Amino acid sequence: MDKMLGVCRGSTYTLEIIDYVLNGGGSCTQLYLTMRLQNHPLAQPELVLEYNGKIVSTDEAHVSSAINAATEELAGHGKGISDNPLTLLVKKNGVPDLTMVDLPGITRVPVHGQPENIYDQIKDMIMEYIKPEESIILNVLSASVDFTTCESIRMSQSVDKTGLRTLAVVTKADKSPEGLLEKVTADDVNIGLGYVCVRNRIGDESYEDARIEELKLFESHPMLSKIDKSIVGIPVLAQKLVQVQALSISKTLPEIVRKINEKLSNNLSELEKLPTNLTSVADAMTAFMHIIGLTKESLRKILLRGEFDEYPEDKKMHCTARLVEMLDSYSNDLYSCAQSDATKNFLMDEIKVLEESKWIGLPNFMPRTAFLSILNFKVRGIADMPIGFVENVWNYLEDVLISVINRHSENYYQLLLSTRRAAQVLIAKKKQNSIKHVIEAIEMEKYTDYTCNPEFSLEYNRLISLQEVFVNEVLKNENNPSHVNLEGVGKIEVGHLRNYPSMLLQAFDLKVRMISYWKIVQKRLIDTIALHLMLSVNNLVNRDLEKEIAHDLLSPSGGGIERLLEESPSISGKREKLQRSVKVLRESKETVANIIDRIGSYGDY
Numbered sequence: 001m002d003k004m005l006g007v008c009r010g011s012t013y014t015l016e017i018i019d020y021v022l023n024g025g026g027s028c029t030q031l032y033l034t035m036r037l038q039n040h041p042l043a044q045p046e047l048v049l050e051y052n053g054k055i056v057s058t059d060e061a062h063v064s065s066a067i068n069a070a071t072e073e074l075a076g077h078g079k080g081i082s083d084n085p086l087t088l089l090v091k092k093n094g095v096p097d098l099t100m101v102d103l104p105g106i107t108r109v110p111v112h113g114q115p116e117n118i119y120d121q122i123k124d125m126i127m128e129y130i131k132p133e134e135s136i137i138l139n140v141l142s143a144s145v146d147f148t149t150c151e152s153i154r155m156s157q158s159v160d161k162t163g164l165r166t167l168a169v170v171t172k173a174d175k176s177p178e179g180l181l182e183k184v185t186a187d188d189v190n191i192g193l194g195y196v197c198v199r200n201r202i203g204d205e206s207y208e209d210a211r212i213e214e215l216k217l218f219e220s221h222p223m224l225s226k227i228d229k230s231i232v233g234i235p236v237l238a239q240k241l242v243q244v245q246a247l248s249i250s251k252t253l254p255e256i257v258r259k260i261n262e263k264l265s266n267n268l269s270e271l272e273k274l275p276t277n278l279t280s281v282a283d284a285m286t287a288f289m290h291i292i293g294l295t296k297e298s299l300r301k302i303l304l305r306g307e308f309d310e311y312p313e314d315k316k317m318h319c320t321a322r323l324v325e326m327l328d329s330y331s332n333d334l335y336s337c338a339q340s341d342a343t344k345n346f347l348m349d350e351i352k353v354l355e356e357s358k359w360i361g362l363p364n365f366m367p368r369t370a371f372l373s374i375l376n377f378k379v380r381g382i383a384d385m386p387i388g389f390v391e392n393v394w395n396y397l398e399d400v401l402i403s404v405i406n407r408h409s410e411n412y413y414q415l416l417l418s419t420r421r422a423a424q425v426l427i428a429k430k431k432q433n434s435i436k437h438v439i440e441a442i443e444m445e446k447y448t449d450y451t452c453n454p455e456f457s458l459e460y461n462r463l464i465s466l467q468e469v470f471v472n473e474v475l476k477n478e479n480n481p482s483h484v485n486l487e488g489v490g491k492i493e494v495g496h497l498r499n500y501p502s503m504l505l506q507a508f509d510l511k512v513r514m515i516s517y518w519k520i521v522q523k524r525l526i527d528t529i530a531l532h533l534m535l536s537v538n539n540l541v542n543r544d545l546e547k548e549i550a551h552d553l554l555s556p557s558g559g560g561i562e563r564l565l566e567e568s569p570s571i572s573g574k575r576e577k578l579q580r581s582v583k584v585l586r587e588s589k590e591t592v593a594n595i596i597d598r599i600g601s602y603g604d605y
Helices: 015-022 063-075 118-130 151-159 180-186 207-220 234-273 281-305 319-336 348-356 368-382 384-409 413-447 454-464 467-475 495-499 501-554 561-565 569-599
Strands: 003-012 033-039 046-051 054-058 086-092 097-102 136-142 166-171 195-197 483-486 490-493
Touching (some): 046 063, 054 063, 063 086, 118 151, 136 234, 151 166, 166 180, 195 234, 281 319, 281 384, 281 413, 348 368, 368 384, 384 413, 413 569, 467 495, 495 501
Parallel strands (some): 033 086, 136 166
Antiparallel strands (some): 046 054
């Protein structure tokens, strides 16, 4: 049955532990035993077994029985394989850093009590540990076997074809000395790190006695004494393992150092980007003025000047373009609404109003109340549109304002809370003011028919010049087409008008007055609201926002400028995390430097 060990960096090993493994201590055929030692200034070695959440203390004299007991608990009394971890931690003064994993022996044919797939289970477990490039593979071979047929050699060659991380230890050299020299010098199986021949401890020999006997064996045995002393003995094996591990570590150190420095530099850079922790009212006031200045400048760019270099990809923050789009949409809705359709039920509203406006007086006299009645009705029909428009504009501006505030104040928790609160209050005030302005504009349009715009007279004169032709077309006879095309108005259904011949002239006059005047009303409800909004936005950016924020911050509920000295939980948490990371990385740099210093002395162990 071949045996294999994986040697990994991270902990340490003693000669006694290596001897213990090579002599088959414990139940290493049932599970893997991770053995590591920590260099510790203890007067006496301290051995601890860790498994199943337990910590069991033992000593060098009883470690074998302790491992056997732990193995039975983890793997049972049979001969099955378990992947439950078992760790032997050894603390001892003056030992080299090393970790060794004692893997189960390779069994091809199941014996009584073992599962049929015992070989596959063991192979999978072994391959998991020998695949990593940083692992050193230690093949444990009996001097009596043919190395070329060893299963463990084939496994190690499958993951380490060059053999550059494979080392072989030949046990029981005293039992099969014949031909051993030729085996370890020929290296028919490509063991890149070479061989080490050892003598196993016999019976109740102490570790010290076993080492003395091993030394005598390789000094005096007729055949074994011919083997080079640099590849014999457990002390040589221990030293070689440490040297190999030191070489492996030294290859990875430059990359480790680079990654530590890179991470340290990134963390220091992030720390520098964090806002200075404010410690005085003067610091807080300076930060407040700086952030307000940045916020106002960003708002001037995106709301007043149409610049969006701060938000090149975020079209929502290209505010002047978005506001124009909203104004165009409102304008289109206003021009295309039912109240702006001059062809629908042509002249019927005017005829009804004229009938209800009859009084005793001169005939064909245009009553002003008729015009105002129609005007009032039309204005009421579109009253919700300008109100909805200004509400949408201020809702959009609130999102924009909060986004800018978040961007510039995110590192100052109390200022962020105060500015956001002030912004929301200010937007609510602006919205209500705009709604009030729109309502007043609508009320003015309802009750006053006035304009000095010459377009009204031009349009009225053009349309009234078509009055006689239009009326004649309607009244010619009932067999004429029921539609008349009125230039500038469109195709009009006129069949219903033949029932009101006496009122057509007056109704047509009233209609064209309303068509001409409604165009003026529409333009006023677009232009005046747009101008009002732009004035409101300008005042918000240049005057109102700073005033509102200062009022909120300095009010009793705001807590005063001193509140800015309180750092946000997220920033303080991030700062603390980065500071801990920097501390750990600096300690890691120091540890790596110490490792580099120690690598040169590993050969002394």
